[in-house]
Amino acid sequence: MIRRSRKAIIIGGGIAGPATAMFLRSAGFESQIFEARPRAAGIGGGLQIAPNGMHVLDELGLADEMVRIGSVAESMLFTNQSGRFLGSINRDMRERFGQPAVNVARAALSDAILAQVRWAGIEVSFGKRLVRIEDLPDRPIAAHFDDGTMAEGDLLIGADGVHSSVRAHVNPGGPVPFDTGLVGFGGFIPRSVLEKAGVGPHVMMTLGQRGSFGYGYCSSTEDNGAMWWDTQSSGGMDASAFRAMSQEQLKQHIRAFHAGWHDPIPQIIDHARDIIVTDTLDIATLPQWSRGRVVLIGDAAHATTPHAGQGASIALEDALRLSRLLRRGEEFGVTFAKFEAERRPRAERIVAAARRNGGSKGDMSRAGALMRDIAIKLLLPVFARGQDWMYQYNPRVR
Numbered sequence: 001m002i003r004r005s006r007k008a009i010i011i012g013g014g015i016a017g018p019a020t021a022m023f024l025r026s027a028g029f030e031s032q033i034f035e036a037r038p039r040a041a042g043i044g045g046g047l048q049i050a051p052n053g054m055h056v057l058d059e060l061g062l063a064d065e066m067v068r069i070g071s072v073a074e075s076m077l078f079t080n081q082s083g084r085f086l087g088s089i090n091r092d093m094r095e096r097f098g099q100p101a102v103n104v105a106r107a108a109l110s111d112a113i114l115a116q117v118r119w120a121g122i123e124v125s126f127g128k129r130l131v132r133i134e135d136l137p138d139r140p141i142a143a144h145f146d147d148g149t150m151a152e153g154d155l156l157i158g159a160d161g162v163h164s165s166v167r168a169h170v171n172p173g174g175p176v177p178f179d180t181g182l183v184g185f186g187g188f189i190p191r192s193v194l195e196k197a198g199v200g201p202h203v204m205m206t207l208g209q210r211g212s213f214g215y216g217y218c219s220s221t222e223d224n225g226a227m228w229w230d231t232q233s234s235g236g237m238d239a240s241a242f243r244a245m246s247q248e249q250l251k252q253h254i255r256a257f258h259a260g261w262h263d264p265i266p267q268i269i270d271h272a273r274d275i276i277v278t279d280t281l282d283i284a285t286l287p288q289w290s291r292g293r294v295v296l297i298g299d300a301a302h303a304t305t306p307h308a309g310q311g312a313s314i315a316l317e318d319a320l321r322l323s324r325l326l327r328r329g330e331e332f333g334v335t336f337a338k339f340e341a342e343r344r345p346r347a348e349r350i351v352a353a354a355r356r357n358g359g360s361k362g363d364m365s366r367a368g369a370l371m372r373d374i375a376i377k378l379l380l381p382v383f384a385r386g387q388d389w390m391y392q393y394n395p396r397v398r
């Protein structure tokens, strides 16, 4: 008997959605991706793909391309705001975990996966914002979009990110994202700004008395070849109020906030353009990740604050693990339960680690910052070893 191929409706064309569509091909599913954004143009600042995420990209045949278009981070170096070296973590990732950590523009990562999707002939529809899901017995599952159109399939995968609409279908009245009181600024600058300052191939993280500032290379091209990000207390101001500011006003704000911080932070701020403002959101643990024929993955299931640098990597892990489980051909309910049982402990451990890391980026007294610096100097080697479980995970060999 020839079994008809089943169809997955994937909501969200960011990172997890397109990766899942690629993996589902070998699980006997055809997929259709629906993305709210009007077109494919990538968005966002720079991010780091950790070795665990790189294993997934390797499975997609994209690891070498990431190394080519991004920049391998040899380690992460910590300093305080006067430039005093505090310690380093994440050394020799490739040797220890089988893949390096790679800095790349989020848009470049997303574009690379979407290019594969298109090449594989998987349909991606832009300008399709999901507004409602209908999951009725003996009927295909139906997704309704804000333009009045709908699509039907055998299952629906919610890969629609931190502001997920699918999440509310799975957990009606459930948790919603909340602001952590920190606001993020970031963007790209020419590589030469860091090269002139003698910055090596590392992620540089400066922890101040108030806030933090990070930077590193993210591409071999001169223009936009380095990324920076700045996390600071929002002072009760909504991120949308910052977004309403002009670029020059934003620059002035960031400059004033980091006045007196070590080089090349002033030079980075001077060269900043197209500054991106991000809310730093968190969300409480969801009661469940699936309902009926609907399952959540990536940020929709377990959005994390950015302080562990793992959001994209664990979204990629979800894509691979869900597809592998679906390949077994069990009932969707059984598969989704196994997926959640396998993935939830790891995702929640990472979310908790990110929350702890974020604690060192809020406002502190002078004495508190001094104590923090001493603690980092003494404890960073122990902390570094304690992070290995995050990177050691290889979703291909479960």
Ligand SMILES: Cc1cc2nc3c(=O)[nH]c(=O)nc-3n(C[C@H](O)[C@H](O)[C@H](O)COP(=O)(O)OP(=O)(O)OC[C@H]3O[C@@H](n4cnc5c(N)ncnc54)[C@H](O)[C@@H]3O)c2cc1C
Binding pocket: 011, 012, 013, 014, 015, 016, 017, 034, 035, 036, 037, 046, 047, 048, 049, 050, 106, 128, 129, 130, 131, 159, 160, 161, 162, 163, 164, 165, 166, 184, 278, 297, 298, 299, 300, 304, 306, 309, 310, 311, 312, 313, 314, 315
């Ligand atoms: C400042 C910052 C720094 C970060 N740094 C890192 C880092 O260094 N390393 C790392 O691994 N991660 C990092 N992340 C996190 C990372 O970007 C996310 O975890 C990752 O993109 C999650 O992938 P996703 O596919 O689940 O969601 P997304 O990439 O957010 O994709 C979701 C998609 O769904 C679409 N969508 C939303 N609602 C609907 C709807 N109703 N209908 C249809 N489509 C919809 C959205 O437009 C979006 O394209 C960072 C995040 C931030 C904010």
